Amino acid sequence: MLGALFHYVKKCPQVMLMPVRTSIYTNVTAQDLWKTITSVSNAGAKRGRAKxxxxxxxxxxxxxxxxxxxxxxxxxxGLNAPVIQGREPVPIVERPPDPMREQRLLEVRNRLDRFRRLSIPPSERGFTGGSPAGKSLGQPESINEMTFENFDSRLIEFKTLQRTIGKIGRKKFTSAFVAVGNGQGLVGYGKALTQDAQQSLQKAKTVAARQLLYIPICDGHTIFHDFYEAYYFTKVRCEKRPPGYGLRCHRIIALLCRLIGIKDMYAKIDGAINPQNVTKAFLRGLLKQKTYQDWANAKQLHLVEYRPEDDYFPRLLASPNNGQPARTSLEIDPDEDLDFERLCFEGRTLDKRQSAEQSEPWYATKDKTRYGWYKYLRRRHWETVQENATIERLARMDENRYDSYYRYPDEYHTDVLKQLKQRVPHVWYPRV
Known part of the structure; x- marks a missing residue:
C-alpha cells in the first residue's frame, strides 16, 4: 500500500507527503501536562498545600x-476574515507583521499569576464569610397571578439534619429558614425541610411569600412604642429611637427591620439566641404594638408627646375619633394610670439596670478608677500585682484595724508593712 502511495506522489508532484512523528507532547492533552506540575499528593492535600x-x-x-x-x-x-466580501471571494494575503502581538500575549499570561480578590456585592454578602446565613435569595417566584415586585428574601438559618429511619438508616435533610419583605411594612417567614439544599431554599422562600404580615411603621422610620416580648427562652426588648439613630440590635433583628422598613430602633436580647425564636419573638412584639390612634381611642384622651430636642414642647399625636368627645380632667379617675411607658409594658416598670443605653462603667469616673483597676488586677493578674494589691488593701483600712494587724505581724508579711510605712506614712484612703 505504501508503494502505491509513493508511486501516486511521483505522478502528482503537487501533493506533498509529510511524515507525522508522535511524542509525549502530541499524545498527552494539555490538562494532563498541567496536572504533572500543579497536583499535590494526598498527604500534602490534607495539610492544605494545594490551597x-x-x-x-x-x-x-x-x-x-x-x-x-x-x-x-x-x-x-473563514478564520480571521470573511469568505466573501461583496461579490468577490477574499484571497489569502500576507499582512504586515504585528510587533505588539507577543507583548499582548505575555501581559495576558502574567495576569493569570496575580492574586485577584473577588469582590462580592453587598446584596450577596451574609453575616459571615463561611456561612450562607444572611445572603439574599432574590425575589420570590410569582404565585398564580400574584407577583412579588420590590420584594427581597434573606436566609436566616441553614443547617443539615439527620433522621434515622428503620429500614433505610440515617437520612440527611437540609433545613432552611427564610424571611421575605418589601421594605414597606410587608414581611413573612417560612421554613422548609427537604433532602436537596436548593429545593429547601426555594420551598422556604415560597412558604414565606404565602404568609405575609403587615407591620405599621411610625413616621416611616421607627416603631410606635417600646415593647417587650418573650418566646420560649428568648426575650426581646425593643425601644423607639429618633431619626438618624440607626439600627443598634442583633444582626437578625437588623435584617428583619430592613425587610420591614424600620430604620431607627434599639433592641436587646436576653436569654437564648435561637434564630427562629428571635424572629418569632420580634415579629410577635411588632404585631402586638398599638398605634397612636388605638391608644387615644382606648383611653378616650388626647395623646401628647414631649421631647427634649423640642424643649419639651407638647406635640399632639392623636385624638379620639370614635364619635365620642375626649374626657375632661373631672371625668378622669385620680387612681387611673396614665403613664405611657407602663401602659406599653402592661403595667410593669422597666428595670433601669437593663436600660437601653449602657450604664456608666466602673472605670469611667475618676474617683472609681483607682479602686476598680486594682480590683480587676487582683482578680485577673494576682500573680504579678499581689504585693501592690496587699499594700492597697492594707492602706484602705482604718487606723484601729491597722493597729490590730500590726500587733500580730506573724500572720502578715513584715516587709509589706515596711513598704506601707515608707509609701503612705500618714495618708489613709477612705473605705470604699
Missing amino acids: RRGATKFKDLNLGQRIGQGKSNIQWP
Missing part, C-alpha cells in the same frame, strides 16, 4: 489568541 496562595496554578495558554492568527500575519478566509 496555598503561592502554589502553581493552571494557565490557559490559548487566552489572547485566535484561530488563524499567528506569528506570520496571514489573512485566512
Whole structure:
C-alpha cells in the first residue's frame, strides 16, 4: 500500500507527503501536562498545600489568541476574515507583521499569576464569610397571578439534619429558614425541610411569600412604642429611637427591620439566641404594638408627646375619633394610670439596670478608677500585682484595724508593712 502511495506522489508532484512523528507532547492533552506540575499528593492535600496562595496554578495558554492568527500575519478566509466580501471571494494575503502581538500575549499570561480578590456585592454578602446565613435569595417566584415586585428574601438559618429511619438508616435533610419583605411594612417567614439544599431554599422562600404580615411603621422610620416580648427562652426588648439613630440590635433583628422598613430602633436580647425564636419573638412584639390612634381611642384622651430636642414642647399625636368627645380632667379617675411607658409594658416598670443605653462603667469616673483597676488586677493578674494589691488593701483600712494587724505581724508579711510605712506614712484612703 505504501508503494502505491509513493508511486501516486511521483505522478502528482503537487501533493506533498509529510511524515507525522508522535511524542509525549502530541499524545498527552494539555490538562494532563498541567496536572504533572500543579497536583499535590494526598498527604500534602490534607495539610492544605494545594490551597496555598503561592502554589502553581493552571494557565490557559490559548487566552489572547485566535484561530488563524499567528506569528506570520496571514489573512485566512473563514478564520480571521470573511469568505466573501461583496461579490468577490477574499484571497489569502500576507499582512504586515504585528510587533505588539507577543507583548499582548505575555501581559495576558502574567495576569493569570496575580492574586485577584473577588469582590462580592453587598446584596450577596451574609453575616459571615463561611456561612450562607444572611445572603439574599432574590425575589420570590410569582404565585398564580400574584407577583412579588420590590420584594427581597434573606436566609436566616441553614443547617443539615439527620433522621434515622428503620429500614433505610440515617437520612440527611437540609433545613432552611427564610424571611421575605418589601421594605414597606410587608414581611413573612417560612421554613422548609427537604433532602436537596436548593429545593429547601426555594420551598422556604415560597412558604414565606404565602404568609405575609403587615407591620405599621411610625413616621416611616421607627416603631410606635417600646415593647417587650418573650418566646420560649428568648426575650426581646425593643425601644423607639429618633431619626438618624440607626439600627443598634442583633444582626437578625437588623435584617428583619430592613425587610420591614424600620430604620431607627434599639433592641436587646436576653436569654437564648435561637434564630427562629428571635424572629418569632420580634415579629410577635411588632404585631402586638398599638398605634397612636388605638391608644387615644382606648383611653378616650388626647395623646401628647414631649421631647427634649423640642424643649419639651407638647406635640399632639392623636385624638379620639370614635364619635365620642375626649374626657375632661373631672371625668378622669385620680387612681387611673396614665403613664405611657407602663401602659406599653402592661403595667410593669422597666428595670433601669437593663436600660437601653449602657450604664456608666466602673472605670469611667475618676474617683472609681483607682479602686476598680486594682480590683480587676487582683482578680485577673494576682500573680504579678499581689504585693501592690496587699499594700492597697492594707492602706484602705482604718487606723484601729491597722493597729490590730500590726500587733500580730506573724500572720502578715513584715516587709509589706515596711513598704506601707515608707509609701503612705500618714495618708489613709477612705473605705470604699
